[in-house]
Amino acid sequence: MRLVIADIDGALPRQAPIASLITSGSAERIDLTDLAPSLRLVASKSAMREFLRRIGPRAASSDCEVFFYGSGDFHHLTAGLVSRVSEPLTILHFDNHPDWVRFPRTMNCGAWVNRALELPQVQKVVTIGPASDDLVRPQWKTANLRAIRDNRLEVHAWRAPPTKLWGKPLDAPGVATHDGRLVWRNLQDQDWATAFDDILARLPAGAVWVTIDKDVLGPEEAYTNWDQGAMPLALVLDALKRTAARRRIVGVDICGDYSKPKFRDPFRAFLSLTDRARVPEPGAQDMARNAWANDAILKTLGLLVGRSHDRATAVTEGGRQKGMEGGAPRSARSGTQAEAARTRAFPQSASLAAKAFAPPRPVKEEMRPI
Template sequence: MRLSVIDLDGSVAAQEPLRRRIDAGSAERIEAADLAGALRIVAGRRAKAELFERLGRRDGEGEGAPVFFYGSGDFHHVTSVLLSRVEEPVTVVHFDNHPDWVRFPATVNCGSWVNRALELPDVRKVVTIGPCSDDLVRPEWQFANLKAVAEGRIALYPWRHAPSRVWGRYGKADSFRQQGGHLHWRNLAEVDWSDFLGELIAAIPTPAIWLTIDKDVLAPADACTNWDQGELPLSHLLAAVERLAGERRIIGADVCGDWSEPRFTDPFRATLAYFDHPPCFTPTPEQLAINARVNASLIDCFQRVLS
């Protein structure tokens, strides 16, 4: 694999498992702190273009699958920038406590990047695994792209969630069935994980997959993030990466969900963060150490399966 840190917020480049590799030359650090203010929560057009340019100037292109770490989930829409560089049909497998599927506003932001990915010519499908968040309570009120769910372009598998109240008609799929005014989800906490992974892989329409992981899909014991968190066990996440790599070709991966202090240079992004984030807090060194430990586990897993 080719390991890179896009250093937007300082949260991962200084972590021991990544700093050691950067110092040894086995990981690359891409400086992007100057772009963070125009990328956090919502990507400005100019900042997005500049980030794309910096990514494109890397040496060693084509030598192994790229794996990117880039900090807070406030930047998860960086995934859509990374996917825009893919040049073959691909399925995105997305681990997250949030579906990131809102249709309005139609910007490149951390809550809508899945739609931007689906607009790319080579992205065939996005499979989202693990949400427990309130995004599913009344998804139509939150401008969820349920049309893509009904069409099979998004497959959503919550870890655990009550039925979603809806007014439209969306039919049924492997991940849900509609009964009256509710979508009843297939909660993964209630199924055999190995059996689910087998069904998931059989339904992936492309040989190539891209993995994107927001660590807020994990419980607080396994991550310290800027967002409300889910319940997916870390062991399940690692098992999924290994199984997917064994039966499909991983052409790239990215990881976010580290904690960093939200800093904004304009009131627009600050206001969005105020209403969308859970209450701000300052984590302890022990909480931040959890992220370094889990990132080390993910790096070790990627090294095994992408070698």
């Protein structure tokens, strides 16, 4: 397990759980602060190349990589991180926004899903949790609905109202068309375990990369640079747990921390002013929520170290299963050894607070057609 704190905007090292991991040597801090102005919102080609150079190539082994990199203004870095993976994979994308706009065709935080779908190794992107108005009249906002029609993209809204659709009906996992309107199958109205297990069952064969933008969470669980959704953190953590139990996770990246935007050029400053509502600067309690959320994610990942990679031992080669010694898989050899490996990867992950997995209070809101 490689744990990287990609320090672009200074948001992460100030958090006690992150600072402790860096100090202990359990996490690798890479200083990228000089690249922030050229990566924020829209990445220049030269800045993206330099980002990938400093991150380094993916190790030859199949170990999982975990990256934290600050504000959701940098979410397009996911496409760069995934480009380093050579095997076929599916991206599980937790976000309050679908990040699917077709214009402009740049490496930007609102369009990175399309850049990822252009990579030959990416079979599919599955977006989970949006509740933003990006799902309202999406054609006006240059949404890539064609990717949904082509089964390259699934979007599963946390909550979204029915909305107008022009042209050919769209019927796919997560959405259907009725009387000229898109009707999203809202996750908040479904049994979570059944809905997410159905999503996992449809994934193409192969590895999984998980990307989490904490703006998918409600404001009581995170404070971000963007409008926020309402998906409970407990369900995001449960999704990690369920995915690791069924698939081999090769990478996880996490963004959605708050940092004050700073720009050197009027173009990015204009985008920041016009593309989102202004967010007040957070207080100490607001920032503490981000530290708590990141700590919960870290603890969950620590508990899952090696679990998803044990899935790889079931791959058959030449009539014999890889990882089988004396008829028993490596994962069954020693629970103590497996737990020791998890503790080495994340020393603070000895236990996960039960409240992190507590079922959320039901949220019921009347959704009116728009």
